Amino acid sequence: xxxxxxxxxxxxxxxxxxxxxxxxxxxxxxxxxxxxxxxxxxxxxxxxxxxxxxxxxxxxxxxxxxxxxxxxxxxxxxxxxxxxxxxxxxxxxxxxxxxxxxxxxxxxxxxxxxxxxxxxxxxxxxxxxxxxxxxxxxxxxxxxxxxxxxxxxxxx
Amino acid sequence: xxxxxxxxxxxxxxxxxxxxxxxxxxxxxxxxxxxxxxxxxxxxxxxxxxxxxxxxxxxxxxxxxxxxxxxxxxxxxxxxxxxxxxxxxxxxxxxxxxxxxxxxxxxxxxxxxxxxxxxxxxxxxxxxxxxxxxxxxxxxxxxxxxxxxxxxxxxxxxxxxxxxxxxxxxxxxxxxxxxxxxxxxxxxxxxxxxxxxxxxxxxxxxxxxxxxxxxxxxxxxxxxxxxxxxxxxxxxxxxxxxxxxxxxxxxxxxxxxxxxxxxxxxxxxxxxxxxxxxxxxxxxxxxxxxxx
Numbered sequence: 001x002x003x004x005x006x007x008x009x010x011x012x013x014x015x016x017x018x019x020x021x022x023x024x025x026x027x028x029x030x031x032x033x034x035x036x037x038x039x040x041x042x043x044x045x046x047x048x049x050x051x052x053x054x055x056x057x058x059x060x061x062x063x064x065x066x067x068x069x070x071x072x073x074x075x076x077x078x079x080x081x082x083x084x085x086x087x088x089x090x091x092x093x094x095x096x097x098x099x100x101x102x103x104x105x106x107x108x109x110x111x112x113x114x115x116x117x118x119x120x121x122x123x124x125x126x127x128x129x130x131x132x133x134x135x136x137x138x139x140x141x142x143x144x145x146x147x148x149x150x151x152x153x154x155x156x
Numbered sequence: 157x158x159x160x161x162x163x164x165x166x167x168x169x170x171x172x173x174x175x176x177x178x179x180x181x182x183x184x185x186x187x188x189x190x191x192x193x194x195x196x197x198x199x200x201x202x203x204x205x206x207x208x209x210x211x212x213x214x215x216x217x218x219x220x221x222x223x224x225x226x227x228x229x230x231x232x233x234x235x236x237x238x239x240x241x242x243x244x245x246x247x248x249x250x251x252x253x254x255x256x257x258x259x260x261x262x263x264x265x266x267x268x269x270x271x272x273x274x275x276x277x278x279x280x281x282x283x284x285x286x287x288x289x290x291x292x293x294x295x296x297x298x299x300x301x302x303x304x305x306x307x308x309x310x311x312x313x314x315x316x317x318x319x320x321x322x323x324x325x326x327x328x329x330x331x332x333x334x335x336x337x338x339x340x341x342x343x344x345x346x347x348x349x350x351x352x353x354x355x356x357x358x359x360x361x362x363x364x365x366x367x368x369x370x371x372x373x374x375x376x377x378x379x380x381x382x383x384x385x386x387x388x389x390x391x392x393x394x395x396x397x398x399x400x401x402x403x404x405x406x407x408x409x410x411x412x413x414x415x416x417x418x419x420x421x422x423x424x425x426x427x428x429x430x431x432x433x434x435x436x437x438x439x440x441x442x443x444x445x446x447x448x
Contacts (some may be wrong), residue, residue: 018157019201021188021191028165040188040189040192041192042249042250048252054256055252060188060253061184062159062201062203064159064161064201064203065203065205129250129337130250146412
C-alpha cells in the first residue's frame with residue numbers, strides 16, 4: 001500500500017508492505033537510519049520518534065497508522081549539520097559508547113525537556129525508563145540530561 | 157493483507173461487519189510484536205486510532221465510562237481522581253508504551269497480566285461492545301474475559317469501552333515485578349473500599365488464567381469491619397490478626413503457575429504481601445480526617 005505522511009516537516013509518499021512498521025518505513029523506504037531497529041517489541045526505545053507530538057516506539061506503529069500524520073525523528077533535531085544541545089551534552093558527558101541506543105535516548109530526552117525544563121533526577125530516570133543502554137550504565141546519561149537541561153534553560 | 161482505516165465509529169462497525177476476520181489495531185503494543193516477529197499474518201487489520209469516539213471518557217448518573225481507545229498516558233493526565241486506575245496506568249510499560257497502549261487493548265488481548273484489568277474487576281465493571289447488526293451490549297468483566305487471551309467478543313463486534321459505578325472510598329493498585337518500569341507483573345492487586353455498600357473488593361492479576369476476585373477474603377474483612385464497628389467509625393482499629401487472615405485468604409485465592417517470570421510460590425507470597433499493604437493503606441486513608 002502507499003503511505004503518505006509528513007516526516008520532519010517534509011511530505012513523503014512510499015509503497016510499503018501493509019504489515020510494515022513505521023520504523024521499517026522510515027529506515028527502508030525513506031532512508032532515515034537514525035531510528036534504530038533492535039528489539040522490535042517496544043522494550044528498548046532505540047526506535048523512539050514523535051507521532052503527532054507523542055513519544056512512541058516506531059516499531060509498534062503500523063506504517064499505515066502514520067498516514068496523514070506528523071512524524072518527527074532524530075534527524076529532525078539537528079539543524080544544518082549542527083548538533084542539538086542535547087547531542088552535544090551526550091558527547092561531553094561521555095554518555096555515548098557504542099552509540100546504538102543514543103538516537104532513541106536523545107529523542108526521549110528532548111521530549112522530556114520540552115515538557116519539563118527542570119527535571120529532578122527521579123523524573124529523568126522515569127522519563128528514560130523505556131530506553132535501554134547496554135554499554136554505559138545510566139549515570140552518564142543522567143549527567144548529560146542535567147547538562148543539557150541547564151544549557152537549554154540558558155545556563156552554562 | 158489489507159489495512160482498513162475507518163474515520164468514524166459507524167464506518168469502523170460497517171467495515172468490521174463486512175470483514176469480520178479483520179483484527180482490530182489500536183496502540184499496537186501487542187499486535188505489532190506479533191507482526192514484527194512473523195507470528196501473525198492476518199488477512200486484514202482495522203486501525204481504530206482515527207475513531208475519535210473511542211478515545212473519550214465521561215461520567216453520568218454516578219457511572220464512569222472509559223472509551224476503549226483511551227491511552228494510559230491520557231488516563232494519567234485526564235483522570236487524576238481515579239487513583240487505582242491511575243496507579244495501574246502509571247505502571248504500564250514506559251512513557252513510549254503509555255502513549256500508545258489502550259484500555260481496549262488490555263481488554264481485547266485478555267492477558268491475565270493486563271494492568272488495567274484488576275482495576276476493572278475490582279469495580280465490577282461492564283465491558284461495552286457494539287456491532288452494526290445487533291447494536292450495543294454490555295457484559296460483566298468476568299463474562300467478557302473468558303480465559304487467557306479469550307474473550308466473548310463476536311467477530312463483527314468492536315469493544316466500545318468499559319463502564320462502572322463510581323464507589324465512595326479509598327483504593328489502590330500495586331504490582332510486583334523485577335523493576336519499576338517496562339515490567340510485566342509477577343502479581344498485581346487492586347483493592348477498593350465501597351463505603352456505601354460496606355464492601356472491600358479485591359482483584360488479582362498475573363496469578364491465574366484470568367483475573368481473580370478474592371471473594372472469601374472480601375467477605376472476611378467486610379464482616380470483621382462490621383463486627384468491630386470499623387464501617388461506622390473509621391478510627392476503629394482492625395486487629396492485626398484479621399489483616400493477616402485477610403492476606404492469607406487473598407493468597408489462597410490465587411491460582412498461579414511457575415513460569416519464566418516467577419514461581420507459583422513466589423507469586424502467592426506476592427499476593428499475600430500486596431493484600432496486606434493495600435488493606436493497610438486503605439484503612440489508614442479511612443482514618444484521615446475529611447478536611448485533609
